[in-house]
Amino acid sequence: MPQALSKQFWIDSAMHSQIASFSEDTPLALECGEHFAPFQIAYQTYGELNQDKSNAILICHALTGDQHAANIHPLTTKSGWWNLMVGPGKPIDTDRYFVICSNILGGCMGSTGPGSINPKTNTFYGPDFPLITIPDMVGAQAKLIEHLGIDTLFSVIGGSMGGMQVLEWATRFKNKVFSAIPIAACAQEAPQNIGFHEVCRQAIMADPDWRDGHYLEHNTHPKKGLAVARMAAHIGYLSKDILSKKFGRNLQDRDNISFGFDADFQVESYLRHQGNKFVERFDANSYLYISRAIDYFDLPGKYGGLVNAFAGTKTRFCVISFTSDWLQPTSKSREIVRALNAVAAKVSFVEIETDKGHDAFLLDEPELFMTISGFLEAAAKARGLNLTSVTAENVRHIP
Amino acid sequence: MNKHAPKAAKVYEIPKRRVDHLLIADLVDNGSRVLDIGCSDGALLQLLRTNKNIDGRGIEISQKGVNLCVAKGLSVVHGNADHDLVNYPDNAFDFAILSQTIQATYRPKHVLEQLLRISKKAIVSFPNFGHWYIRTQFFFSGHMPVTTTLPKTWYETENIHLCTFKDFVQICNELEASVDKVIALNNNGYKVGVGLPLFLKNLIAEQGVFLLKPKA
Numbered sequence: 001m002p003q004a005l006s007k008q009f010w011i012d013s014a015m016h017s018q019i020a021s022f023s024e025d026t027p028l029a030l031e032c033g034e035h036f037a038p039f040q041i042a043y044q045t046y047g048e049l050n051q052d053k054s055n056a057i058l059i060c061h062a063l064t065g066d067q068h069a070a071n072i073h074p075l076t077t078k079s080g081w082w083n084l085m086v087g088p089g090k091p092i093d094t095d096r097y098f099v100i101c102s103n104i105l106g107g108c109m110g111s112t113g114p115g116s117i118n119p120k121t122n123t124f125y126g127p128d129f130p131l132i133t134i135p136d137m138v139g140a141q142a143k144l145i146e147h148l149g150i151d152t153l154f155s156v157i158g159g160s161m162g163g164m165q166v167l168e169w170a171t172r173f174k175n176k177v178f179s180a181i182p183i184a185a186c187a188q189e190a191p192q193n194i195g196f197h198e199v200c201r202q203a204i205m206a207d208p209d210w211r212d213g214h215y216l217e218h219n220t221h222p223k224k225g226l227a228v229a230r231m232a233a234h235i236g237y238l239s240k241d242i243l244s245k246k247f248g249r250n251l252q253d254r255d256n257i258s259f260g261f262d263a264d265f266q267v268e269s270y271l272r273h274q275g276n277k278f279v280e281r282f283d284a285n286s287y288l289y290i291s292r293a294i295d296y297f298d299l300p301g302k303y304g305g306l307v308n309a310f311a312g313t314k315t316r317f318c319v320i321s322f323t324s325d326w327l328q329p330t331s332k333s334r335e336i337v338r339a340l341n342a343v344a345a346k347v348s349f350v351e352i353e354t355d356k357g358h359d360a361f362l363l364d365e366p367e368l369f370m371t372i373s374g375f376l377e378a379a380a381k382a383r384g385l386n387l388t389s390v391t392a393e394n395v396r397h398i399p
Numbered sequence: 400m401n402k403h404a405p406k407a408a409k410v411y412e413i414p415k416r417r418v419d420h421l422l423i424a425d426l427v428d429n430g431s432r433v434l435d436i437g438c439s440d441g442a443l444l445q446l447l448r449t450n451k452n453i454d455g456r457g458i459e460i461s462q463k464g465v466n467l468c469v470a471k472g473l474s475v476v477h478g479n480a481d482h483d484l485v486n487y488p489d490n491a492f493d494f495a496i497l498s499q500t501i502q503a504t505y506r507p508k509h510v511l512e513q514l515l516r517i518s519k520k521a522i523v524s525f526p527n528f529g530h531w532y533i534r535t536q537f538f539f540s541g542h543m544p545v546t547t548t549l550p551k552t553w554y555e556t557e558n559i560h561l562c563t564f565k566d567f568v569q570i571c572n573e574l575e576a577s578v579d580k581v582i583a584l585n586n587n588g589y590k591v592g593v594g595l596p597l598f599l600k601n602l603i604a605e606q607g608v609f610l611l612k613p614k615a
Binding site: 316318351352367370375377378382 | 462
């Protein structure tokens with residue numbers, strides 16, 4: 001086994017999560033045609049599953065997220081990425097709901113991805129990892145949910161790429177999703193975003209340390225390229241206004257411009273910092289694969305129109321967008337709402353006014369919290385969840 | 400100070416139980432599919448859900464209103480009558496309700512057209528600009544009328560397309576919609592002029608509820 005293995009952070013971080021392993025007997029049929037096995041999914045759970053297993057919520061993470069939604073992240077030692085949203089007494093209340101968050105297939109936090117060992121070659125998958133899609137990620141999650149013995153999810157919730165997974169769940173497993181909250185999502189990735197992704201991928205692949213994707217065997221990591229990718233992508237997560245408000249044209253640790261290419265401006269310094277921080281916790285190949293999966297996401301293309309995709313749905317939807325999000329703007333959410341209205345679905349839609357851009361779903365947005373807690377509360381009532389009675393007597397512990 | 404200058408009318412207190420809601424609820428059949436456009440905090444939808452077992456949807460312009468509705472378990476979409484009715488398929492609802500909203504839309508005719516397209520029956524309520532007090536106020540003072548039903552001055556009001564009962568019936572005729580019921584109401588939402596012809600209702604009603612049907 002290659003020596004680099006123990007040095008790779010994502011292998012270690014899996015140890016802080018629960019792991020569901022799927023053997024050769026239960027391969028995952030990927031969209032590319034391959035039957036993928038074996039594989040494993042790393043996940044976290046919060047709260048307790050009730051006796052009739054009706055209070056489970058699946059949280060789907062975004063491109064660079066992971067399963068550590070509400071616990072201390074083992075690598076960064078910071079709070080989970082949705083710590084504001086998930087926890088006891090929070091909008092996604094872990095005193096009431098059993099919350100599951102899994103690392104996506106193709107990720108780098110313990111689920112099988114390009115950084116994992118290919119058992120057939122006994123070396124890293126690297127660029128030989130199959131091209132996975134959003135439906136493939138959801139297919140793997142479905143296996144995890146089945147493994148946990150849960151038939152119907154009370155809710156599937158996610159922002160950005162997580163929202164795409166929510167939509168995939170709701171269209172593919174119509175009877176297994178009681179309610180769905182796609183946030184800052186779209187049913188079909190826009191060409192502009194595919195363009196951004198291509199820039200990010202080219203930055204990674206242009207890094208000589210990428211080694212045609214085989215960097216793990218060479219004990220390298222294309223950190224420069226991955227950092228540039230993160231910097232470019234990060235601009236998309238913010239809004240023009242928040243950049244102006246946060247940084248303006250302020251200079252970083254200096255009184256005058258340097259007439260050079262140093263990080264004169266605070267905004268440059270900030271982006272460099274974001275890039276450098278990111279490479280310590282993320283695998284470059286995973287970034288390539290996941291961004292590609294987003295590009296390929298196309299519900300209307302798959303079903304011959306978005307209305308067909310939702311036909312016959314009984315799921316209760318709460319679609320949420322943000323005014324200053326230019327990556328997945330409100331118009332994309334409205335497309336979803338329009339299609340849901342066309343099939344007479346139970347849909348609510350909220351456009352939240354904020355200057356925080358696409359990333360607003362991760363931040364302190366009281367209106368977002370109110371919307372989600374209110375929607376879940378009402379859905380719980382409709383589901384007949386006796387929320388106050390999740391007590392020691394009627395709780396079933398997951399082994 | 401000019402004694403004819405428009406005075407701010409006394410504050411119109413919304414009764415705890417809106418009478419017009421009860422009246423609208425009377426018009427809605429049990430178990431029907433209902434769209435409430437401008438559903439505010441969802442009070443009417445909730446009333447209809449409880450008393451008429453309807454399958455309800457709402458459209459609301461304010462964030463706060465949408466949040467209140469969502470928290471009540473109502474399916475409400477953030478949007479407005481001018482832009483969002485086009486998104487619904489033909490005959491999607493048994494009833495579409497437009498309560499005290501049409502006078503504030505940019506394109507009332509378009510909104511009415513859409514209403515009649517997406518529903519089998521439309522219920523529209525609005526303040527009547529043909530009321531005798533408005534007519535006399537305008538006639539004698541020469542100012543834009545300010546009343547308890549329409550308490551804001553011309554430069555503050557969001558009511559940009561006010562009309563009379565007669566105007567409304569006229570546009571319904573233009574759109575080939577049949578007016579099944581005209582319910583004349585006073586400012587407190589109680590029925591007045593029951594059985595009187597339209598031109599008299601147009602004089603004595605401060606507001607009205609119309610039940611419309613698209614011509615088959």
